[in-house]
Amino acid sequence: MTLLDVRDLHVTYGTGAAAVPAVRGVDLTLAAGQKLGLAGESGCGKSTLALALLRLLPRPARVRGEILLDGEDVLTMSWGRLRAVRWAGASIVFQGAMHSLNAVHRVRDQIAEPILLHRLETSQAAARRRAEGLLEQVGLPAARGGAYPHELSGGQRQRVMIAMALACDPRLVVADEPTTALDVMIQAQILRLIERLVAEHGIGLLMISHDLAVLSDTCDRLAVMYAGRIVEEGPAQRVFTAAEHPYSGALAAAFPTVGRAADRRAPQGLPGDPPDPARLPGGCTFHPRCPVALETCAADEPRLREAGPGRRAACVHVDSVKEAR
Amino acid sequence: MSGESAEKPGTTSKGAKDAKPRTPAGGRAEPGADGGALAGPLLDADGLRVVFPGRHGAPAARAVDGVNLSIGAGEIVALVGESGCGKTTLARALLGLVRPTAGAVSFRGAPLSYGSRALRAYRRRVQLVLQDPSGSLNPRHTVYDAVAEGLRIHGSPGDERAAVASALSRAGLRPPERFFLRYPHELSGGQRQRVVIAGALVLDPQLIVADEPVASLDASVRGEILALLLRLRDQLGLSALVVTHDLGLAWNIADRVAVMYLGRIVEAGPVEQVLTAPRHPYTKALLSVLPESGTEPVVLTGEPPDPARIPGGCRFHARCQHLASGAAASAGVAAACRGTDLPVLPGTGTGVACHLTASRAATPAT
Ligand SMILES: Nc1ncnc2c1ncn2[C@@H]1O[C@H](COP(=O)(O)OP(=O)(O)OP(=O)(O)O)[C@@H](O)[C@H]1O
Numbered sequence A: 001m002t003l004l005d006v007r008d009l010h011v012t013y014g015t016g017a018a019a020v021p022a023v024r025g026v027d028l029t030l031a032a033g034q035k036l037g038l039a040g041e042s043g044c045g046k047s048t049l050a051l052a053l054l055r056l057l058p059r060p061a062r063v064r065g066e067i068l069l070d071g072e073d074v075l076t077m078s079w080g081r082l083r084a085v086r087w088a089g090a091s092i093v094f095q096g097a098m099h100s101l102n103a104v105h106r107v108r109d110q111i112a113e114p115i116l117l118h119r120l121e122t123s124q125a126a127a128r129r130r131a132e133g134l135l136e137q138v139g140l141p142a143a144r145g146g147a148y149p150h151e152l153s154g155g156q157r158q159r160v161m162i163a164m165a166l167a168c169d170p171r172l173v174v175a176d177e178p179t180t181a182l183d184v185m186i187q188a189q190i191l192r193l194i195e196r197l198v199a200e201h202g203i204g205l206l207m208i209s210h211d212l213a214v215l216s217d218t219c220d221r222l223a224v225m226y227a228g229r230i231v232e233e234g235p236a237q238r239v240f241t242a243a244e245h246p247y248s249g250a251l252a253a254a255f256p257t258v259g260r261a262a263d264r265r266a267p268q269g270l271p272g273d274p275p276d277p278a279r280l281p282g283g284c285t286f287h288p289r290c291p292v293a294l295e296t297c298a299a300d301e302p303r304l305r306e307a308g309p310g311r312r313a314a315c316v317h318v319d320s321v322k323e324a325r
Numbered sequence B: 001m002s003g004e005s006a007e008k009p010g011t012t013s014k015g016a017k018d019a020k021p022r023t024p025a026g027g028r029a030e031p032g033a034d035g036g037a038l039a040g041p042l043l044d045a046d047g048l049r050v051v052f053p054g055r056h057g058a059p060a061a062r063a064v065d066g067v068n069l070s071i072g073a074g075e076i077v078a079l080v081g082e083s084g085c086g087k088t089t090l091a092r093a094l095l096g097l098v099r100p101t102a103g104a105v106s107f108r109g110a111p112l113s114y115g116s117r118a119l120r121a122y123r124r125r126v127q128l129v130l131q132d133p134s135g136s137l138n139p140r141h142t143v144y145d146a147v148a149e150g151l152r153i154h155g156s157p158g159d160e161r162a163a164v165a166s167a168l169s170r171a172g173l174r175p176p177e178r179f180f181l182r183y184p185h186e187l188s189g190g191q192r193q194r195v196v197i198a199g200a201l202v203l204d205p206q207l208i209v210a211d212e213p214v215a216s217l218d219a220s221v222r223g224e225i226l227a228l229l230l231r232l233r234d235q236l237g238l239s240a241l242v243v244t245h246d247l248g249l250a251w252n253i254a255d256r257v258a259v260m261y262l263g264r265i266v267e268a269g270p271v272e273q274v275l276t277a278p279r280h281p282y283t284k285a286l287l288s289v290l291p292e293s294g295t296e297p298v299v300l301t302g303e304p305p306d307p308a309r310i311p312g313g314c315r316f317h318a319r320c321q322h323l324a325s326g327a328a329a330s331a332g333v334a335a336a337c338r339g340t341d342l343p344v345l346p347g348t349g350t351g352v353a354c355h356l357t358a359s360r361a362a363t364p365a366t
């Protein structure tokens, strides 16, 4: 059984004329020990999807579809069961969370809290010891556990967040922009750390970032989202270097490769802005920005289809490309 | 941001200017945007130091600790380095926003004077562009007001409306009238950053100092903003100092790159040279962690070092992979790495501050 199996997931914020369809029919699978990257421009629905996985969305959001975690539907489980699943079944490193650590508690105690809550340890002292062990796993000396968040650097706080996500030995970890806003060298440290922990614990990792280059370097598979849908999915390196969908291609081209002559003094952008989810264009949502759009693209929205071994893409050109081969 | 006088970083031990022979115009000599021919660099930092006094008896932080840096007319220079190495402090000193503890900044050959009138005139010609989100645009000001603000502060004569429209179009917001009455929340991230750039362009500056101008933008939008900076250089001869920790950005637009480590520039030179054949171990490490690097990543451990405790000898020695691996010892420079300070690099041309690189250059490879 796959660890995570998401089927036709929809999330809509608000109602009526103000409805914002942020996620519009997403299918995803993730096996234990696998690393799946989720990329896309700001506002395409990445965090909404992540929060939906653990039923952490704010009240007015409406969710439809299935989220099977080890075969059990997160969307229909009881609150009691959900509480057990959060942390121990699946945990999340929130976007920007390193700024939201509780300022008045020592970081060690913040890590110990879910450990006590889930009765993995029953005494304060044992939970603290376990928290210190986790800190060491993420490369912070146990003694730093006594620090308050403001006494730590951004990279150190992000390590604390990762230690906290691991506190209850989850099977699935969702990391939402875990290295955004960190310096290159610290980013490299954190990514190496995540890779090591995932391998050591056999965790399934869903890593979200707008940085396609980072994801393709870290993950096994890569899914690219646009306007609430996955428009391409496949082996990470292949999607990054030889995209099937024009949007993933444009996104990949926007990451310059140092040393590559074609990128020298030639920054690549993608004209236009991501669409407003409250006012999506008809047909293929990418058509107003697509350099290879056909006339039919304004009317028909292509579904994800097979685009080579282990790959899917949602573009009219995909079939013609395959026929040409 | 547009404070009129330079803030002093405490200990203003002025005049302790580093004795450095002035290399006459190693940089590009191009006509300045004013029409007058410019023999030397447009902007030049000479032996610059900025020291922040420590609080409660803590040691002072030498955020900028001896920097020479020249920017020629029409040149784009990237200043790269990890968080906390002093990039923003150096940029602020170049803008006259912080008064150097030692050394001098000169513009078109004349040293900055820190009187409020002189500074105001200077900041028309050298404009700061910050990354957008946290507060460089007032949410209650329209695009028109945001762009016109600079003109009003500087009491510029002439047709304000025309100047604003022209700046917006140069920043790629066309037709400009369509944007006049919009508020920041009605714009996309890329459009907001263009408004910030238009606000700088409206005063017809000769140099833009951009501190992480695209760090908060999506890659797709980022490319568009960088292309804009390149176009402004090509069409208006606008020079730029781009502060970033993104080496890809430097590859995308810069002519020259200066790599900063703990308050000093440790390697500088043409982009092609520094980024494809780095010579300083720190530059090598930075490049090695890029996803595209073919080499084994050298992930430096630990946090960025502390400018209040700069080690003696080579300031990178505690983290240097070549010293740790014994390569420096085999070359006979390990003691120098730990004990002998390195000279400040010249502000133009090529340079590397490393004992090992120097010893290899001295002894031809066998
Ligand atoms: N609570 C909410 N109420 C209404 N709309 C929301 C809410 N949260 C998010 N949205 C909208 O849903 C869309 C998707 O947002 P989401 O945060 O999932 O994007 P994202 O891909 O994570 O973007 P980023 O890269 O900026 O983090 C956006 O248009 C956003 O404005």
Ligand SMILES: Nc1ncnc2c1ncn2[C@@H]1O[C@H](COP(=O)(O)OP(=O)(O)OP(=O)(O)O)[C@@H](O)[C@H]1O
Pocket (backbone or CB within 6 Å): B052, B061, B063, B081, B082, B083, B084, B085, B086, B087, B088, B089, B090, B245, B306, B307
């Ligand atoms: N006003 C100040 N008082 C004391 N120390 C300061 C002050 N401003 C900066 N520093 C210190 O000087 C050093 C350099 O800071 P600076 O902001 O210039 O770094 P940076 O290279 O721009 O970093 P980043 O990439 O994170 O923006 C840091 O160690 C910082 O803590």
Ligand code: SF4
Pocket (backbone or CB within 6 Å): A245, A246, A247, A284, A285, A286, A287, A288, A290, A291, A292, A293, A294, A297, A302, A314, A315, A316, A317
């Ligand atoms: S379906 Fe049409 S508009 Fe959409 S990505 Fe493909 S070619 Fe472009």
Ligand code: SF4
Pocket (backbone or CB within 6 Å): B280, B281, B282, B314, B315, B316, B317, B318, B320, B321, B322, B323, B328, B337, B353, B354, B355, B356, B357
């Ligand atoms: S001088 Fe020595 S310690 Fe410093 S970078 Fe060069 S080899 Fe490394």
Ligand SMILES: [Mg+2]
Pocket (backbone or CB within 6 Å): A046, A047, A048, A095, A176
């Ligand atoms: Mg998000």
Ligand SMILES: [Mg+2]
Pocket (backbone or CB within 6 Å): B087, B088, B089, B211
């Ligand atoms: Mg800075």
